[in-house]
Amino acid sequence: MNSGNLNSNNFSFLDRIRIMDGTEELKSIFNRLIKDNANDALSLINHENLHFPSLFLLSPEIEKSNLFNNLSLRNQIALQITNEILLKENSNTKVLKSEYRKRNYPVLKWMLETGFMDFDIGDEYDEVLDIVSAILTTEYRDKSALPIISDMIFKRNRKGHYFYDLVWAFFQCRDPYSLSLIANYLHSRDIKDVKLSHRLLSFIPDMAYEMRADNEKQYSFCIRWIRENGPFLYFTGENFHQTSRPTPYKLSLEAKYLCKSICLDNGKPIAPVTEEEQRLLDNFNKLNDDIRMLLANCSVLLNHQNLYWWNMWIHYPLSEQIKIARTRIGGLE
Amino acid sequence: MIKISGSPINSNDVLNQYPQNSIERKIISILSSSSSTYNYKSLKELKFELNLRVNIINASRELNGTNFAFAVFRKSRCNPDYWERTDEGGFLLKKGVKPSHAIKDIYINASKYATECATAMVIVYYKALLNIFPEELFNDLFSEIYLMDWQHIDRDLGNIGYMEKEEDYLPGDRRYFKNPAVDPVHPEWQGENAIDLGDGTYYGHGIGIKTAEKIIDILNKLRKNDAQISAYLMDLAGRPDFKYLADKFYSFSSRLLKRNYKIT
Numbered sequence: 001m002n003s004g005n006l007n008s009n010n011f012s013f014l015d016r017i018r019i020m021d022g023t024e025e026l027k028s029i030f031n032r033l034i035k036d037n038a039n040d041a042l043s044l045i046n047h048e049n050l051h052f053p054s055l056f057l058l059s060p061e062i063e064k065s066n067l068f069n070n071l072s073l074r075n076q077i078a079l080q081i082t083n084e085i086l087l088k089e090n091s092n093t094k095v096l097k098s099e100y101r102k103r104n105y106p107v108l109k110w111m112l113e114t115g116f117m118d119f120d121i122g123d124e125y126d127e128v129l130d131i132v133s134a135i136l137t138t139e140y141r142d143k144s145a146l147p148i149i150s151d152m153i154f155k156r157n158r159k160g161h162y163f164y165d166l167v168w169a170f171f172q173c174r175d176p177y178s179l180s181l182i183a184n185y186l187h188s189r190d191i192k193d194v195k196l197s198h199r200l201l202s203f204i205p206d207m208a209y210e211m212r213a214d215n216e217k218q219y220s221f222c223i224r225w226i227r228e229n230g231p232f233l234y235f236t237g238e239n240f241h242q243t244s245r246p247t248p249y250k251l252s253l254e255a256k257y258l259c260k261s262i263c264l265d266n267g268k269p270i271a272p273v274t275e276e277e278q279r280l281l282d283n284f285n286k287l288n289d290d291i292r293m294l295l296a297n298c299s300v301l302l303n304h305q306n307l308y309w310w311n312m313w314i315h316y317p318l319s320e321q322i323k324i325a326r327t328r329i330g331g332l333e
Numbered sequence: 334m335i336k337i338s339g340s341p342i343n344s345n346d347v348l349n350q351y352p353q354n355s356i357e358r359k360i361i362s363i364l365s366s367s368s369s370t371y372n373y374k375s376l377k378e379l380k381f382e383l384n385l386r387v388n389i390i391n392a393s394r395e396l397n398g399t400n401f402a403f404a405v406f407r408k409s410r411c412n413p414d415y416w417e418r419t420d421e422g423g424f425l426l427k428k429g430v431k432p433s434h435a436i437k438d439i440y441i442n443a444s445k446y447a448t449e450c451a452t453a454m455v456i457v458y459y460k461a462l463l464n465i466f467p468e469e470l471f472n473d474l475f476s477e478i479y480l481m482d483w484q485h486i487d488r489d490l491g492n493i494g495y496m497e498k499e500e501d502y503l504p505g506d507r508r509y510f511k512n513p514a515v516d517p518v519h520p521e522w523q524g525e526n527a528i529d530l531g532d533g534t535y536y537g538h539g540i541g542i543k544t545a546e547k548i549i550d551i552l553n554k555l556r557k558n559d560a561q562i563s564a565y566l567m568d569l570a571g572r573p574d575f576k577y578l579a580d581k582f583y584s585f586s587s588r589l590l591k592r593n594y595k596i597t
Contacts (some may be wrong), residue, residue, distance in 0.1 A: 085518060096518065098558040123407045134517035138557065162406050162421040164482075165520045172517075241451060241523055242509050243571075244483040244494030 012047040014054045023057050034065050046072040052115035077107040085131045108132050116148045134169035143175050150181040157196045164240045171248040174264050176233040183222040186215045203247035232256040234267035256296035257284050259303040283318055298325035334370045356504050356531045357383045369500040381579035386505030388461035393528040393536035399443030403539035405521045412445040423481025432475045433468045450526045451482035453538030470585040496569040504531025507571035512552040514560035522555040
């Protein structure tokens with residue numbers, strides 16, 4: 001389930017030392033290089049293929065040897081961002097200021113993409129990656145970061161490490177279709193993955209709190225639900241900081257009934273509701289939740305199958321709509 | 334309206350049992366003047382809720398008066414004599430330690446502890462129950478405490494992790510101040526869990542005892558660049574299952590009475 005596709009050719013010389021011989025050896029070699037030939041040390045640390053963990057681990061050596069000004073712009077920005085995160089300075093100051101937004105983006109991406117596979121470096125390193133993830137999802141709404149973030153969430157959970165800020169960052173991207181990245185872990189052989197996947201998706205109706213024996217069925221159900229309801233979901237902002245079982249997205253039954261897309265941020269229809277649609281909704285909202293759900297499900301089904309039929313059905317009296325829905329969907333009496 | 338065993342009660346009869354300007358009187362006034370009906374099996378069930386709410390408030394004020402520090406989970410700390418700090422930053426009750434002693438220690442040796450606001454709320458609930466329950470019952474019910482925001486709450490206290498829209502908000506409720514435009518560098522300020530202290534102020538760990546306006550003002554200062562949306566108090570509350578806990582309390586008390594009766 002790794003999102004990265006990094007083969008050993010992508011690693012720089014310093015990365016290979018870190019991976020093969022460990023952090024202490026990396027620091028020792030880098031220190032020796034600085035003494036013997038500072039230019040060589042700089043060309044290695046500024047190498048295009050360097051991965052963020054090596055830069056992070058060598059930052060005390062860089063500071064000690066006053067090499068900061070000789071670093072590449074990418075490395076300078078990455079270390080400044082790291083310092084700001086660890087010193088907990090407001091993003092309204094210094095390097096994370098909005099005027100540097102465009103310049104920071106590729107550096108933030110580099111930090112995450114080359115840094116996410118290493119999760120045994122320490123708490124401060126994890127904290128930096130959490131905040132980098134959050135900046136990418138909240139400030140840039142960067143959906144391409146989500147596969148990596150979900151990967152980190154599940155890896156941390158397996159190790160019993162803190163992952164709640166990553167969950168928050170993941171949902172902040174406001175992309176209901178990204179829920180399928182979490183659903184993928186229903187397939188996992190690791191029971192911890194399956195449990196966490198269930199927990200994060202427990203707001204989806206019928207995703208039982210208790211795990212069902214057949215995770216394949218549950219996965220298929222989940223993916224179908226996301227596909228069917230995606231256009232009618234809106235973001236609530238609920239998170240683990242606030243509640244035991246957050247509901248990050250809510251389904252607008254009204255939107256599903258009218259087959260009308262809504263704004264993800266507030267649940268309001270993107271296109272204005274016509275007088276005719278309002279009349280339909282007034283009647284629809286007099287029904288109980290179970291019947292509203294039945295009609296909403298039937299509406300989407302018919303709309304996908306045949307627009308002509310759907311148009312006829314939605315203009316039938318409600319009693320007729322319910323009768324047809326019961327035949328098509330079944331269930332409720 | 335308050336109903337006991339299905340019948341409406343004269344709220345003055347209950348009000349008169351509590352001092353003027355007390356939190357209990359305030360709660361009874363809200364319940365009795367509400368358009369919602371609040372049903373209780375017995376007067377003692379109602380009184381248990383009043384008592385627990387007052388103790389939630391007292392435990393909040395008490396915790397605020399200690400040196401208990403604010404820290405994100407990664408930097409959380411606890412007294413290792415009573416708790417084991419887990420890799421995710423929570424506090425797990427050590428084997429062989431009495432839960433009542435471990436909760437009391439947070440208040441006694443508060444400077445040895447630091448955590449986030451949600452965990453502080455859970456500590457407040459435990460302390461409030463400890464003030465009411467006999468130690469034996471408390472230790473029996475909460476034998477395996479793991480303090481880590483709303484994620485590992487004991488089943489008997491499970492409801493505190495959920496928030497619902499309520500007809501009336503009462504002193505002792507857990508409320509949530511949401512900060513939707515929080516600076517991503519400070520995810521710990523994405524919101525503030527707080528206890529309604531019943532006098533127009535709220536206790537939130539890390540912020541202290543402040544009015545709603547002041548808490549919002551503080552959270553607004555922790556927003557991201559060019560934020561347009563203000564922090565706000567959500568129209569939701571979290572509450573323990575007062576009736577369930579009352580039942581546990583009174584069942585235990587009656588068992589204890591029988592036990593003592595047999596002994597003597």
